[in-house]
Amino acid sequence: MSSDDGDMENQAELEEKTRLINQVLELQHTLEDLSARVDAVKEENLKLKSENQVLGQYIENLMSASSVFQTTDTKSKRNRNAPTGFHMMTFRRRTWIGISASLCEDKTF
Numbered sequence: 001m002s003s004d005d006g007d008m009e010n011q012a013e014l015e016e017k018t019r020l021i022n023q024v025l026e027l028q029h030t031l032e033d034l035s036a037r038v039d040a041v042k043e044e045n046l047k048l049k050s051e052n053q054v055l056g057q058y059i060e061n062l063m064s065a066s067s068v069f070q071t072t073d074t075k076s077k078r079n080r081n082a083p084t085g086f087h088m089m090t091f092r093r094r095t096w097i098g099i100s101a102s103l104c105e106d107k108t109f
Helices: 003-065 085-106
Strands: none
């Protein structure tokens, strides 16, 4: 083995180490970027959950204030087809799901 062969091997090893170091640094930057993105998404998620709670409470208040969603106290006046009890909860849930879906469709991402 001549010294030129040894120098070429050392040069090849040095180039490989440099390539690997650059790759590791690039992956570290990618990881930092992804970590920052995860943090931003978590923060946005918390914000949206809070907004959903406010909207849900607002809708509940509107529904409770509206006579359309109120049941009558006397059984004689009660319409058999009027939503009451469990049916009322199901109606509210479906209404909320419908409203939520329409809000999500309007949102641009």
